[in-house]
Amino acid sequence: MNNPLRIGFIGGGFITRFHIQSLVQVRDCVVAGVADMSMDAAESAAALAQSIGVGPEARAFESAEAIAADPEVDALWVCAPNHARIPVLEGIRDGAMNRAEPLKGICAEKPLARTLAEALEVQALGKEIGAPTGYLEDMLFAPSLVRGREVLWRRGAANAGRPYLARASEEHGGPHSAWFWKKETAGGGVLLDMMCHSIEAARWMLTEPGAPRDSLTPIEVSATCANLKWIQPKYSAQLSEKFGGEVDWAADPTEDFARATVKWRTEDGQILLTETSSSWSYVGAGLRHAFQLLGPEYSMEVDMADAGVQVFFSREVTGDAGEDLVEKQNAEQGQMPLIPDEPAHYGYSGENRHFVDAFLGRTESSLTFDDGVEVMRLLMAAYQSSAEGRTIDPSDPSLESYAPFS
Numbered sequence: 231m232n233n234p235l236r237i238g239f240i241g242g243g244f245i246t247r248f249h250i251q252s253l254v255q256v257r258d259c260v261v262a263g264v265a266d267m268s269m270d271a272a273e274s275a276a277a278l279a280q281s282i283g284v285g286p287e288a289r290a291f292e293s294a295e296a297i298a299a300d301p302e303v304d305a306l307w308v309c310a311p312n313h314a315r316i317p318v319l320e321g322i323r324d325g326a327m328n329r330a331e332p333l334k335g336i337c338a339e340k341p342l343a344r345t346l347a348e349a350l351e352v353q354a355l356g357k358e359i360g361a362p363t364g365y366l367e368d369m370l371f372a373p374s375l376v377r378g379r380e381v382l383w384r385r386g387a388a389n390a391g392r393p394y395l396a397r398a399s400e401e402h403g404g405p406h407s408a409w410f411w412k413k414e415t416a417g418g419g420v421l422l423d424m425m426c427h428s429i430e431a432a433r434w435m436l437t438e439p440g441a442p443r444d445s446l447t448p449i450e451v452s453a454t455c456a457n458l459k460w461i462q463p464k465y466s467a468q469l470s471e472k473f474g475g476e477v478d479w480a481a482d483p484t485e486d487f488a489r490a491t492v493k494w495r496t497e498d499g500q501i502l503l504t505e506t507s508s509s510w511s512y513v514g515a516g517l518r519h520a521f522q523l524l525g526p527e528y529s530m531e532v533d534m535a536d537a538g539v540q541v542f543f544s545r546e547v548t549g550d551a552g553e554d555l556v557e558k559q560n561a562e563q564g565q566m567p568l569i570p571d572e573p574a575h576y577g578y579s580g581e582n583r584h585f586v587d588a589f590l591g592r593t594e595s596s597l598t599f600d601d602g603v604e605v606m607r608l609l610m611a612a613y614q615s616s617a618e619g620r621t622i623d624p625s626d627p628s629l630e631s632y633a634p635f636s
C-alpha cells in the first residue's frame with residue numbers, strides 16, 4: 231500500500247465501529263486513531279481497528295484538537311453526536327493550525343447539525359479549515375440502490391422518460407444512546423435522525439445519474455410528525471429505565487414518527503414527488519429500509535431486510551438478546567432475516583471507498599458539507615410544515631433561523 235490515507239475518527243461509538251469494520255473492504259487507507267471524550271471508547275474503537283487489521287497502530291486521542299494536530303493523521307471522520315458538530319469542527323480548526331501538512335479531508339456524519347443555522351456554521355468552519363469535505367450519507371452507496379438506480383435510468387428512463395416518484399422509508403424501534411432521545415443533544419427526533427437518509431436517497435434516485443443536485447429544485451414541503459409509541463406511559467417509563475433516568479420522554483418528547491412529501495421541479499418544468507417516512511415506533515425483525523422508484527413504464531423496489539438469507543429458531547432455542555443477525559434486531563426466535571455483510575449492504579464500504587479516493591485526489595467528493603446543508607433545509611421545512619399545518623417553500627430564507635424546539 232503506497233501512502234495510504236491515515237484516517238482519524240472523532241467519536242468512538244456505534245457508527246465509528248461500523249465504519250472501522252467497513253474498512254476491511256477499502257483499499258489504500260488505515261485507521262490512525264480514534265478521539266473520544268471517553269478514553270475507554272477511544273481505546274476500544276482503536277483496539278477494534280487493530281484487531282481486524284485495518285489500523286495496526288491505531289491510537290486513542292482525548293480530543294478533536296489533538297487528533298487534528300497529529301502529523302500521523304491525514305483525514306478526519308466526524309462521528310460524535312449531533313450537538314458536538316460545531317465544537318468538534320472548532321477543535322479540528324484549532325488543531326489543524328499546528329500542522330505542517332494540511333488535512334486531506336474531513337467527513338461528517340449525518341445530520342450535518344441540529345438546525346440549518348448550525349449546518350451553515352459547520353459549512354463555514356469547513357471552508358475556514360480549507361480541506362475537502364464529505365457528507366456521510368451511506369444510502370447513496372448501498373449496492374442495491376446504486377445498481378437499481380443505474381439500471382432503471384439506463385434502460386427505463388432512457389426509453390420511456392424520467393422517473394417521477396420516489397419513496398423511501400427507514401424505520402426501527404428506537405436509537406441505542408440516550409442523547410438521541412433529547413432535543414438539546416439530538417436537535418430533534420426521528421425526522422432529523424432518519425429522514426435525513428430517506429429524503430436524500432429519494433432525491434438522489436430521482437436525479438439523473440451525472441446531473442448536479444440543482445437539476446431538481448425542491449419547491450414545496452409538507453410533513454407530519456407524531457408521537458405514536460414512546461409517549462405512552464408504559465413505554466416512556468421503559469425508556470427512562472433503560473437510560474438510567476436520563477431520558478424523560480413523557481415530559482420532553484420530540485417525535486417518533488415523521489412523514490414528508492416534497493414536490494420537485496425539473497429544469498424543463500416537470501413536477502416530481504418524493505414521499506418519505508421514518509419511525510422509531512416500528513417493531514419488526516430489525517431495521518426496515520424500503521425504497522421505490524417509479525416512472526412511466528417501469529419501477530424499482532428495494533427491501534434492504536431481504537438480503538437472501540432467512541434463519542428460523544424454534545421456541546426451544548433461547549439465548550441472549552443481541553444484534554448479531556441484523557442491526558436493531560428485535561427478536562432471537564422465529565423466522566429472522568440475516569444480513570451477511572451489513573457494512574457493505576448499508577453502503578458504508580462504498581461510502582468510505584469513495585471518500586478515501588476523493589481525499590487521495592483520485593476523484594471529486596460527490597457529497598460535501600454543501601449537500602448536508604441542503605438536506606437540513608428540507609428537514610427544517612418539514613418540521614415547520616408539521617408545526618404550522620401548512621406547505622412550506624424550502625427556499626424561504628427564514629428557515630435559516632428556524633429552530634423546531636425552541
Ligand SMILES: NC(=O)c1ccc[n+]([C@@H]2O[C@H](COP(=O)([O-])OP(=O)(O)OC[C@H]3O[C@@H](n4cnc5c(N)ncnc54)[C@H](O)[C@@H]3O)[C@@H](O)[C@H]2O)c1
Pocket residue numbers: 240241242243244245246265266267268271294309310311312314317318339340341366367368407423
Ligand atoms: N449513517 C448512519 O446510518 C448512522 C448510524 C448511526 C449514527 N449516525 C450518526 O453518527 C453520529 C454518532 O452516532 P453514534 O450512533 O455513533 O453515537 P454513540 O452514542 O454510539 O457514540 C457517540 C460517541 O461520541 C463520543 N462523544 C461525545 N461527544 C464528543 C465530543 N465532543 N468529541 C468526541 N467524542 C464525543 C461519545 O463519548 C460516544 O463514544 C451521530 O451524528 C449519528 O446521527 C449515523
